[in-house]
Amino acid sequence: MDKLYVIKIGGNIIDDEAKLASFLNDFSAIDEKKILVHGGGKLATRMAEKLGIGQKLVDGRRITDAETLKIVTMVYAGFINKNIVASLQAKNCNAIGLCGADGDVISAHKRQHPVLDYGYVGDVDNINKYLIKDLLEKSISIVFSPITHDQQGQLLNTNADTIAQEIAKSMGELYEVQLIYCFEKSGVLLDINDNSSVIPEIRPYYYEQLKAGEKIFAGMLPKLDNAFTALKNGVSKVIIGKAEELPKLINGIAGTAIIND
Protein backbone atom coordinates (compact mmCIF):
# COMPACT_ATOMS: atom_id res chain seq x y z
CA MET A 1 0.00 0.00 0.00
CA ASP A 2 1.21 3.53 -0.72
CA LYS A 3 1.87 5.86 2.17
CA LEU A 4 -0.48 8.78 2.81
CA TYR A 5 0.11 11.59 5.28
CA VAL A 6 -2.91 13.39 6.72
CA ILE A 7 -1.62 16.50 8.46
CA LYS A 8 -3.65 18.91 10.56
CA ILE A 9 -2.51 22.44 11.35
CA GLY A 10 -4.26 24.90 13.63
CA GLY A 11 -4.57 28.61 14.15
CA ASN A 12 -1.13 29.06 15.72
CA ILE A 13 0.45 28.33 12.31
CA ILE A 14 -2.22 29.92 10.12
CA ASP A 15 -1.99 33.21 12.01
CA ASP A 16 1.78 33.46 11.60
CA GLU A 17 2.76 34.25 8.00
CA ALA A 18 6.42 33.21 8.36
CA LYS A 19 5.59 29.98 10.19
CA LEU A 20 2.93 29.10 7.64
CA ALA A 21 5.30 29.70 4.70
CA SER A 22 7.95 27.55 6.33
CA PHE A 23 5.43 24.81 7.12
CA LEU A 24 4.17 24.83 3.51
CA ASN A 25 7.77 24.45 2.30
CA ASP A 26 8.13 21.35 4.45
CA PHE A 27 4.72 20.06 3.38
CA SER A 28 5.60 20.52 -0.32
CA ALA A 29 8.82 18.58 0.18
CA ILE A 30 6.97 15.41 1.22
CA ASP A 31 7.35 12.97 -1.66
CA GLU A 32 4.48 10.72 -0.67
CA LYS A 33 0.78 11.40 -1.06
CA LYS A 34 -0.49 14.02 1.36
CA ILE A 35 -3.54 15.79 2.65
CA LEU A 36 -3.58 19.00 4.68
CA VAL A 37 -6.47 19.89 6.99
CA HIS A 38 -6.44 23.42 8.31
CA GLY A 39 -8.37 25.01 11.13
CA GLY A 40 -9.37 28.58 11.46
CA GLY A 41 -7.22 31.01 13.37
CA LYS A 42 -7.90 34.48 14.55
CA LEU A 43 -8.87 36.01 11.21
CA ALA A 44 -12.47 34.79 11.51
CA THR A 45 -12.73 36.23 15.02
CA ARG A 46 -11.24 39.57 13.90
CA MET A 47 -13.57 39.66 10.89
CA ALA A 48 -16.58 38.99 13.13
CA GLU A 49 -15.47 41.75 15.50
CA LYS A 50 -15.05 44.25 12.65
CA LEU A 51 -18.49 43.36 11.32
CA GLY A 52 -19.97 43.73 14.79
CA ILE A 53 -20.99 40.10 15.07
CA GLY A 54 -20.69 38.92 18.62
CA GLN A 55 -19.41 35.45 19.45
CA LYS A 56 -22.14 33.31 20.93
CA LEU A 57 -21.07 31.14 23.82
CA VAL A 58 -23.44 28.75 25.60
CA ASP A 59 -21.98 26.94 28.62
CA GLY A 60 -18.55 28.03 27.48
CA ARG A 61 -19.05 26.42 24.07
CA ARG A 62 -18.93 28.41 20.88
CA ILE A 63 -22.18 28.41 18.94
CA THR A 64 -22.17 28.77 15.16
CA ASP A 65 -25.13 30.98 14.31
CA ALA A 66 -26.01 31.93 10.71
CA GLU A 67 -23.80 35.03 10.69
CA THR A 68 -20.85 33.15 12.17
CA LEU A 69 -21.26 30.38 9.60
CA LYS A 70 -21.13 32.98 6.85
CA ILE A 71 -17.86 34.33 8.22
CA VAL A 72 -16.18 30.97 8.72
CA THR A 73 -17.23 29.91 5.22
CA MET A 74 -15.67 33.08 3.82
CA VAL A 75 -12.52 32.96 5.90
CA TYR A 76 -11.82 29.19 6.10
CA ALA A 77 -13.11 27.93 2.73
CA GLY A 78 -12.25 31.15 0.89
CA PHE A 79 -9.36 33.22 2.18
CA ILE A 80 -7.26 30.71 4.12
CA ASN A 81 -7.90 27.72 1.87
CA LYS A 82 -7.22 29.50 -1.41
CA ASN A 83 -4.12 31.28 -0.15
CA ILE A 84 -2.65 27.99 1.09
CA VAL A 85 -3.38 26.38 -2.28
CA ALA A 86 -1.81 29.29 -4.21
CA SER A 87 1.29 29.13 -1.95
CA LEU A 88 1.64 25.40 -2.51
CA GLN A 89 1.37 25.88 -6.29
CA ALA A 90 4.26 28.34 -6.08
CA LYS A 91 6.28 25.63 -4.31
CA ASN A 92 5.66 23.15 -7.14
CA CYS A 93 3.14 21.24 -5.08
CA ASN A 94 -0.03 20.78 -7.12
CA ALA A 95 -2.86 21.16 -4.65
CA ILE A 96 -6.63 21.51 -4.69
CA GLY A 97 -8.66 23.16 -1.94
CA LEU A 98 -11.92 21.53 -0.96
CA CYS A 99 -14.65 21.92 1.59
CA GLY A 100 -16.93 19.01 2.41
CA ALA A 101 -19.59 20.08 -0.11
CA ASP A 102 -17.14 19.88 -3.02
CA GLY A 103 -17.70 16.59 -4.74
CA ASP A 104 -19.76 15.62 -1.67
CA VAL A 105 -16.42 14.75 -0.15
CA ILE A 106 -17.44 15.13 3.52
CA SER A 107 -21.10 14.86 4.41
CA ALA A 108 -22.28 15.60 7.92
CA HIS A 109 -25.40 16.27 9.95
CA LYS A 110 -26.24 19.19 12.21
CA ARG A 111 -25.19 18.24 15.73
CA GLN A 112 -28.02 16.86 17.83
CA HIS A 113 -27.90 17.52 21.55
CA PRO A 114 -30.69 16.97 24.13
CA VAL A 115 -30.38 20.51 25.54
CA LEU A 116 -27.92 22.65 23.61
CA ASP A 117 -28.36 23.94 20.08
CA TYR A 118 -24.84 24.29 18.72
CA GLY A 119 -26.16 26.02 15.62
CA TYR A 120 -24.61 25.17 12.27
CA VAL A 121 -22.10 22.66 13.59
CA GLY A 122 -21.68 19.41 11.72
CA ASP A 123 -20.74 15.92 12.85
CA VAL A 124 -19.19 13.87 10.06
CA ASP A 125 -21.21 11.04 8.48
CA ASN A 126 -19.24 10.02 5.44
CA ILE A 127 -16.01 10.58 3.54
CA ASN A 128 -16.04 10.16 -0.25
CA LYS A 129 -12.73 8.29 -0.28
CA TYR A 130 -12.81 7.48 -4.00
CA LEU A 131 -12.78 11.11 -5.10
CA ILE A 132 -9.92 11.75 -2.66
CA LYS A 133 -8.04 8.75 -4.03
CA ASP A 134 -8.61 9.85 -7.64
CA LEU A 135 -7.08 13.24 -6.92
CA LEU A 136 -4.17 11.81 -4.92
CA GLU A 137 -3.43 9.34 -7.73
CA LYS A 138 -3.08 12.32 -10.09
CA SER A 139 -0.34 13.65 -7.74
CA ILE A 140 -2.67 16.35 -6.45
CA SER A 141 -2.47 17.11 -2.73
CA ILE A 142 -5.73 18.06 -1.08
CA VAL A 143 -6.21 20.99 1.29
CA PHE A 144 -9.36 20.71 3.38
CA SER A 145 -11.11 23.60 5.08
CA PRO A 146 -13.19 22.58 8.11
CA ILE A 147 -16.56 23.20 6.47
CA THR A 148 -18.87 20.28 5.64
CA HIS A 149 -22.42 20.01 4.30
CA ASP A 150 -25.56 18.05 5.07
CA GLN A 151 -26.40 17.09 1.44
CA GLN A 152 -29.56 19.22 1.84
CA GLY A 153 -27.90 22.49 0.91
CA GLN A 154 -26.66 23.48 4.37
CA LEU A 155 -22.99 24.17 5.01
CA LEU A 156 -21.78 23.22 8.51
CA ASN A 157 -18.83 24.30 10.65
CA THR A 158 -16.85 21.20 11.66
CA ASN A 159 -13.92 20.63 13.97
CA ALA A 160 -10.70 20.33 11.97
CA ASP A 161 -9.20 17.66 14.28
CA THR A 162 -12.28 15.53 13.68
CA ILE A 163 -12.11 16.04 9.91
CA ALA A 164 -8.46 14.98 9.89
CA GLN A 165 -9.28 11.89 11.90
CA GLU A 166 -12.30 10.89 9.80
CA ILE A 167 -10.33 11.31 6.57
CA ALA A 168 -7.40 9.34 7.97
CA LYS A 169 -9.70 6.50 9.08
CA SER A 170 -11.47 6.29 5.72
CA MET A 171 -8.30 6.46 3.68
CA GLY A 172 -6.80 3.71 5.85
CA GLU A 173 -8.63 1.22 3.65
CA LEU A 174 -6.67 2.38 0.62
CA TYR A 175 -3.33 3.63 1.98
CA GLU A 176 -0.90 3.18 4.85
CA VAL A 177 -2.02 6.32 6.66
CA GLN A 178 -0.03 8.40 9.12
CA LEU A 179 -2.09 11.05 10.86
CA ILE A 180 -0.08 14.02 12.10
CA TYR A 181 -1.57 16.53 14.52
CA CYS A 182 0.45 19.73 14.68
CA PHE A 183 -0.03 21.88 17.77
CA GLU A 184 1.90 24.34 19.99
CA LYS A 185 3.89 21.82 22.00
CA SER A 186 6.70 19.54 20.86
CA GLY A 187 4.64 16.47 21.59
CA VAL A 188 2.90 14.78 24.53
CA LEU A 189 4.80 15.99 27.60
CA LEU A 190 5.46 14.09 30.80
CA ASP A 191 5.79 17.44 32.53
CA ILE A 192 3.51 20.09 31.09
CA ASN A 193 5.99 22.80 32.12
CA ASP A 194 9.00 21.11 30.54
CA ASN A 195 9.00 21.21 26.75
CA SER A 196 11.90 18.75 26.69
CA SER A 197 9.88 16.03 28.44
CA VAL A 198 8.36 14.77 25.18
CA ILE A 199 7.30 11.14 25.31
CA PRO A 200 8.66 9.67 22.05
CA GLU A 201 6.24 6.77 21.80
CA ILE A 202 2.99 5.74 23.46
CA ARG A 203 1.56 2.26 23.09
CA PRO A 204 -1.72 1.09 24.65
CA TYR A 205 -0.27 -0.47 27.81
CA TYR A 206 1.95 2.54 28.53
CA TYR A 207 -1.04 4.84 27.91
CA GLU A 208 -3.03 2.98 30.57
CA GLN A 209 -0.10 3.36 32.97
CA LEU A 210 0.20 7.06 32.22
CA LYS A 211 -3.53 7.58 32.74
CA ALA A 212 -3.55 5.57 35.96
CA GLY A 213 -0.63 7.61 37.29
CA GLU A 214 -2.33 10.86 36.21
CA LYS A 215 0.96 11.72 34.51
CA ILE A 216 -0.60 13.36 31.47
CA PHE A 217 -2.08 16.83 31.28
CA ALA A 218 -5.86 16.36 31.26
CA GLY A 219 -6.30 18.48 28.12
CA MET A 220 -4.21 15.93 26.26
CA LEU A 221 -6.44 12.96 27.07
CA PRO A 222 -9.16 13.53 24.42
CA LYS A 223 -6.45 13.90 21.74
CA LEU A 224 -4.87 10.63 22.83
CA ASP A 225 -8.18 8.80 23.10
CA ASN A 226 -8.96 9.98 19.56
CA ALA A 227 -5.56 8.83 18.39
CA PHE A 228 -6.15 5.30 19.73
CA THR A 229 -9.61 5.27 18.16
CA ALA A 230 -7.99 6.18 14.82
CA LEU A 231 -5.45 3.38 15.24
CA LYS A 232 -8.28 0.90 15.88
CA ASN A 233 -9.92 2.09 12.67
CA GLY A 234 -7.31 1.69 10.00
CA VAL A 235 -4.75 4.40 10.71
CA SER A 236 -1.17 3.05 10.94
CA LYS A 237 0.37 5.69 13.15
CA VAL A 238 -0.61 8.95 14.83
CA ILE A 239 2.03 11.59 15.47
CA ILE A 240 1.57 14.63 17.69
CA GLY A 241 4.05 17.48 17.58
CA LYS A 242 5.05 20.94 16.41
CA ALA A 243 4.31 22.09 12.86
CA GLU A 244 7.77 23.69 12.79
CA GLU A 245 9.25 20.21 13.10
CA LEU A 246 7.26 18.49 10.35
CA PRO A 247 10.23 16.78 8.63
CA LYS A 248 11.40 15.45 12.00
CA LEU A 249 7.89 14.30 12.90
CA ILE A 250 7.78 12.33 9.66
CA ASN A 251 11.22 10.87 10.25
CA GLY A 252 10.31 9.84 13.77
CA ILE A 253 12.92 12.01 15.49
CA ALA A 254 10.53 14.51 17.08
CA GLY A 255 7.03 14.51 18.51
CA THR A 256 5.10 11.67 20.07
CA ALA A 257 4.19 8.64 18.01
CA ILE A 258 1.07 6.82 19.09
CA ILE A 259 1.18 3.24 17.93
CA ASN A 260 -0.84 0.09 18.42
CA ASP A 261 0.92 -3.02 19.62
Added chain:
Amino acid sequence: MDKLYVIKIGGNIIDDEAKLASFLNDFSAIDEKKILVHGGGKLATRMAEKLGIGQKLVDGRRITDAETLKIVTMVYAGFINKNIVASLQAKNCNAIGLCGADGDVISAHKRQHPVLDYGYVGDVDNINKYLIKDLLEKSISIVFSPITHDQQGQLLNTNADTIAQEIAKSMGELYEVQLIYCFEKSGVLLDINDNSSVIPEIRPYYYEQLKAGEKIFAGMLPKLDNAFTALKNGVSKVIIGKAEELPKLINGIAGTAIIND
Protein backbone atom coordinates in the same frame (compact mmCIF):
# COMPACT_ATOMS: atom_id res chain seq x y z
CA MET B 1 -17.88 14.55 -29.21
CA ASP B 2 -19.92 14.96 -26.02
CA LYS B 3 -21.74 18.21 -25.41
CA LEU B 4 -20.51 20.59 -22.72
CA TYR B 5 -22.33 23.66 -21.47
CA VAL B 6 -20.29 26.51 -20.01
CA ILE B 7 -22.74 28.86 -18.33
CA LYS B 8 -21.91 32.23 -16.81
CA ILE B 9 -24.18 33.97 -14.30
CA GLY B 10 -23.69 37.43 -12.86
CA GLY B 11 -24.57 39.44 -9.79
CA ASN B 12 -28.21 39.97 -10.74
CA ILE B 13 -28.85 36.24 -10.14
CA ILE B 14 -26.41 35.74 -7.28
CA ASP B 15 -27.94 38.60 -5.29
CA ASP B 16 -31.49 37.23 -5.60
CA GLU B 17 -31.97 34.13 -3.46
CA ALA B 18 -35.16 32.95 -5.20
CA LYS B 19 -33.78 33.52 -8.70
CA LEU B 20 -30.54 31.75 -7.80
CA ALA B 21 -32.40 28.72 -6.38
CA SER B 22 -34.55 28.51 -9.49
CA PHE B 23 -31.54 28.88 -11.78
CA LEU B 24 -29.70 26.12 -9.89
CA ASN B 25 -32.74 23.86 -10.34
CA ASP B 26 -32.57 24.42 -14.09
CA PHE B 27 -28.79 23.98 -14.10
CA SER B 28 -29.08 20.67 -12.17
CA ALA B 29 -31.62 19.41 -14.69
CA ILE B 30 -29.15 19.61 -17.59
CA ASP B 31 -28.26 16.02 -18.49
CA GLU B 32 -25.08 16.85 -20.36
CA LYS B 33 -21.73 17.86 -18.90
CA LYS B 34 -21.77 21.35 -17.48
CA ILE B 35 -19.66 24.09 -15.95
CA LEU B 36 -20.93 27.12 -14.07
CA VAL B 37 -18.90 30.33 -13.81
CA HIS B 38 -20.21 32.84 -11.32
CA GLY B 39 -19.40 36.49 -10.88
CA GLY B 40 -19.57 38.51 -7.73
CA GLY B 41 -22.66 40.44 -6.86
CA LYS B 42 -23.28 43.04 -4.25
CA LEU B 43 -22.16 41.01 -1.24
CA ALA B 44 -18.48 41.87 -1.77
CA THR B 45 -19.32 45.57 -2.06
CA ARG B 46 -21.49 45.43 1.06
CA MET B 47 -18.77 43.55 2.94
CA ALA B 48 -16.16 46.13 1.91
CA GLU B 49 -18.45 48.95 3.05
CA LYS B 50 -19.06 47.31 6.42
CA LEU B 51 -15.33 46.82 6.89
CA GLY B 52 -14.70 50.43 5.92
CA ILE B 53 -12.71 49.54 2.81
CA GLY B 54 -13.32 52.10 0.10
CA GLN B 55 -13.63 51.06 -3.51
CA LYS B 56 -10.72 52.32 -5.55
CA LEU B 57 -11.63 53.66 -8.95
CA VAL B 58 -9.05 55.00 -11.42
CA ASP B 59 -10.44 56.48 -14.64
CA GLY B 60 -13.76 54.88 -13.77
CA ARG B 61 -12.18 51.42 -13.53
CA ARG B 62 -12.27 49.41 -10.39
CA ILE B 63 -8.85 48.67 -8.91
CA THR B 64 -8.28 45.52 -6.89
CA ASP B 65 -5.99 46.50 -4.03
CA ALA B 66 -4.79 44.00 -1.41
CA GLU B 67 -7.78 44.55 0.90
CA THR B 68 -10.26 44.22 -1.96
CA LEU B 69 -8.58 41.02 -3.13
CA LYS B 70 -8.98 39.61 0.36
CA ILE B 71 -12.68 40.39 0.31
CA VAL B 72 -13.38 39.00 -3.16
CA THR B 73 -11.42 35.85 -2.30
CA MET B 74 -13.56 35.40 0.81
CA VAL B 75 -16.87 36.25 -0.82
CA TYR B 76 -16.46 34.75 -4.31
CA ALA B 77 -14.25 31.70 -3.65
CA GLY B 78 -15.67 31.10 -0.17
CA PHE B 79 -19.22 32.18 0.54
CA ILE B 80 -20.81 32.28 -2.93
CA ASN B 81 -18.92 29.34 -4.40
CA LYS B 82 -19.47 26.96 -1.49
CA ASN B 83 -23.13 27.87 -1.08
CA ILE B 84 -23.78 27.23 -4.78
CA VAL B 85 -22.01 23.87 -4.52
CA ALA B 86 -23.98 22.87 -1.40
CA SER B 87 -27.24 23.87 -3.13
CA LEU B 88 -26.39 21.81 -6.20
CA GLN B 89 -25.58 18.80 -4.02
CA ALA B 90 -29.07 19.10 -2.51
CA LYS B 91 -30.48 18.97 -6.04
CA ASN B 92 -28.64 15.73 -6.80
CA CYS B 93 -26.10 17.50 -8.94
CA ASN B 94 -22.63 16.47 -7.82
CA ALA B 95 -20.53 19.61 -8.10
CA ILE B 96 -17.10 20.80 -7.09
CA GLY B 97 -16.19 24.44 -6.53
CA LEU B 98 -12.82 25.63 -7.77
CA CYS B 99 -10.85 28.81 -8.11
CA GLY B 100 -8.00 29.05 -10.60
CA ALA B 101 -5.34 28.06 -8.03
CA ASP B 102 -7.06 24.72 -7.33
CA GLY B 103 -5.25 22.08 -9.33
CA ASP B 104 -3.60 24.99 -11.18
CA VAL B 105 -6.77 24.99 -13.24
CA ILE B 106 -6.59 28.65 -14.38
CA SER B 107 -3.23 30.39 -14.34
CA ALA B 108 -2.98 34.09 -15.08
CA HIS B 109 -0.63 37.03 -14.83
CA LYS B 110 -1.11 40.39 -13.15
CA ARG B 111 -2.46 42.77 -15.77
CA GLN B 112 0.20 44.92 -17.40
CA HIS B 113 -0.82 48.38 -18.52
CA PRO B 114 1.45 51.21 -19.66
CA VAL B 115 -0.12 53.75 -17.30
CA LEU B 116 -2.68 52.18 -14.99
CA ASP B 117 -1.99 49.72 -12.18
CA TYR B 118 -5.14 47.64 -11.92
CA GLY B 119 -3.83 46.01 -8.77
CA TYR B 120 -4.40 42.30 -8.27
CA VAL B 121 -6.26 41.75 -11.51
CA GLY B 122 -5.37 38.71 -13.59
CA ASP B 123 -5.45 38.07 -17.32
CA VAL B 124 -5.77 34.38 -18.13
CA ASP B 125 -2.76 32.48 -19.51
CA ASN B 126 -3.74 28.85 -19.38
CA ILE B 127 -6.60 26.47 -18.60
CA ASN B 128 -5.75 22.99 -17.27
CA LYS B 129 -8.30 21.28 -19.49
CA TYR B 130 -7.31 17.74 -18.51
CA LEU B 131 -8.20 18.19 -14.85
CA ILE B 132 -11.51 19.75 -15.91
CA LYS B 133 -12.14 16.82 -18.26
CA ASP B 134 -11.27 14.26 -15.56
CA LEU B 135 -13.83 15.77 -13.21
CA LEU B 136 -16.52 16.11 -15.90
CA GLU B 137 -15.96 12.48 -16.90
CA LYS B 138 -16.73 11.49 -13.31
CA SER B 139 -20.12 13.24 -13.71
CA ILE B 140 -18.98 16.10 -11.52
CA SER B 141 -20.07 19.58 -12.57
CA ILE B 142 -17.58 22.34 -11.88
CA VAL B 143 -18.44 25.70 -10.31
CA PHE B 144 -15.77 28.34 -10.93
CA SER B 145 -15.29 31.46 -8.87
CA PRO B 146 -13.59 34.32 -10.75
CA ILE B 147 -10.31 34.11 -8.83
CA THR B 148 -7.15 32.93 -10.58
CA HIS B 149 -3.48 32.70 -9.56
CA ASP B 150 -0.09 33.51 -11.05
CA GLN B 151 1.65 30.21 -10.10
CA GLN B 152 3.91 32.32 -7.83
CA GLY B 153 1.56 32.32 -4.87
CA GLN B 154 -0.52 35.36 -5.77
CA LEU B 155 -4.30 35.12 -6.15
CA LEU B 156 -5.79 37.44 -8.78
CA ASN B 157 -9.26 38.86 -9.37
CA THR B 158 -10.40 37.97 -12.88
CA ASN B 159 -13.41 38.91 -14.96
CA ALA B 160 -15.97 36.09 -14.91
CA ASP B 161 -17.03 36.62 -18.56
CA THR B 162 -13.41 36.15 -19.59
CA ILE B 163 -13.02 33.03 -17.47
CA ALA B 164 -16.14 31.53 -19.04
CA GLN B 165 -14.82 32.30 -22.50
CA GLU B 166 -11.31 30.96 -21.87
CA ILE B 167 -12.69 27.74 -20.40
CA ALA B 168 -15.12 27.35 -23.30
CA LYS B 169 -12.35 27.85 -25.85
CA SER B 170 -9.99 25.37 -24.19
CA MET B 171 -12.64 22.74 -23.70
CA GLY B 172 -13.64 23.10 -27.36
CA GLU B 173 -10.81 20.74 -28.21
CA LEU B 174 -12.42 17.99 -26.16
CA TYR B 175 -16.16 18.67 -26.32
CA GLU B 176 -18.84 20.30 -28.43
CA VAL B 177 -19.05 23.43 -26.30
CA GLN B 178 -21.98 25.81 -25.98
CA LEU B 179 -21.13 28.97 -24.08
CA ILE B 180 -24.13 30.63 -22.43
CA TYR B 181 -23.89 34.15 -21.04
CA CYS B 182 -26.77 34.95 -18.72
CA PHE B 183 -27.52 38.63 -18.16
CA GLU B 184 -30.46 40.93 -17.36
CA LYS B 185 -31.96 41.13 -20.85
CA SER B 186 -33.73 38.42 -22.83
CA GLY B 187 -31.01 38.47 -25.48
CA VAL B 188 -29.45 40.88 -27.96
CA LEU B 189 -32.14 43.46 -28.65
CA LEU B 190 -32.79 45.32 -31.89
CA ASP B 191 -34.41 48.04 -29.82
CA ILE B 192 -32.78 48.48 -26.42
CA ASN B 193 -36.11 49.71 -24.99
CA ASP B 194 -38.14 46.79 -26.28
CA ASN B 195 -37.46 43.52 -24.48
CA SER B 196 -39.46 41.68 -27.14
CA SER B 197 -37.08 42.71 -29.92
CA VAL B 198 -34.67 39.82 -29.26
CA ILE B 199 -32.63 38.84 -32.31
CA PRO B 200 -32.88 35.02 -32.34
CA GLU B 201 -29.72 34.40 -34.33
CA ILE B 202 -26.65 36.37 -35.37
CA ARG B 203 -24.22 35.09 -37.99
CA PRO B 204 -21.08 36.98 -39.10
CA TYR B 205 -22.58 38.66 -42.17
CA TYR B 206 -25.66 39.82 -40.29
CA TYR B 207 -23.44 41.07 -37.45
CA GLU B 208 -21.50 43.26 -39.90
CA GLN B 209 -24.82 44.65 -41.21
CA LEU B 210 -26.05 45.35 -37.68
CA LYS B 211 -22.80 47.10 -36.77
CA ALA B 212 -22.76 49.13 -40.00
CA GLY B 213 -26.36 50.23 -39.39
CA GLU B 214 -25.55 51.04 -35.75
CA LYS B 215 -28.55 48.94 -34.80
CA ILE B 216 -27.02 47.40 -31.70
CA PHE B 217 -26.60 49.04 -28.33
CA ALA B 218 -22.91 49.92 -28.07
CA GLY B 219 -22.54 48.18 -24.70
CA MET B 220 -23.40 44.93 -26.43
CA LEU B 221 -20.58 45.11 -28.98
CA PRO B 222 -17.72 43.84 -26.77
CA LYS B 223 -19.88 40.85 -25.73
CA LEU B 224 -20.59 40.04 -29.38
CA ASP B 225 -16.99 40.53 -30.48
CA ASN B 226 -15.96 38.15 -27.70
CA ALA B 227 -18.61 35.69 -28.82
CA PHE B 228 -17.26 35.65 -32.38
CA THR B 229 -13.72 35.27 -31.05
CA ALA B 230 -14.89 32.26 -29.03
CA LEU B 231 -16.52 30.78 -32.15
CA LYS B 232 -13.28 31.16 -34.07
CA ASN B 233 -11.47 29.32 -31.27
CA GLY B 234 -13.34 26.09 -30.92
CA VAL B 235 -16.67 27.01 -29.31
CA SER B 236 -19.66 25.64 -31.26
CA LYS B 237 -22.30 28.15 -30.23
CA VAL B 238 -22.63 31.18 -27.97
CA ILE B 239 -26.01 32.00 -26.47
CA ILE B 240 -26.86 35.26 -24.73
CA GLY B 241 -30.02 35.53 -22.67
CA LYS B 242 -31.76 35.58 -19.29
CA ALA B 243 -30.73 33.15 -16.55
CA GLU B 244 -34.45 32.71 -15.75
CA GLU B 245 -34.89 31.16 -19.21
CA LEU B 246 -32.00 28.68 -19.09
CA PRO B 247 -33.98 25.65 -20.36
CA LYS B 248 -35.30 27.73 -23.26
CA LEU B 249 -31.84 29.09 -24.01
CA ILE B 250 -30.55 25.53 -24.25
CA ASN B 251 -33.47 24.45 -26.42
CA GLY B 252 -32.95 27.40 -28.74
CA ILE B 253 -36.35 28.98 -28.13
CA ALA B 254 -35.14 32.05 -26.22
CA GLY B 255 -32.12 34.32 -26.22
CA THR B 256 -29.77 35.14 -29.05
CA ALA B 257 -27.66 32.41 -30.60
CA ILE B 258 -24.36 33.56 -32.09
CA ILE B 259 -23.21 31.11 -34.71
CA ASN B 260 -20.47 30.90 -37.29
CA ASP B 261 -21.43 30.22 -40.90
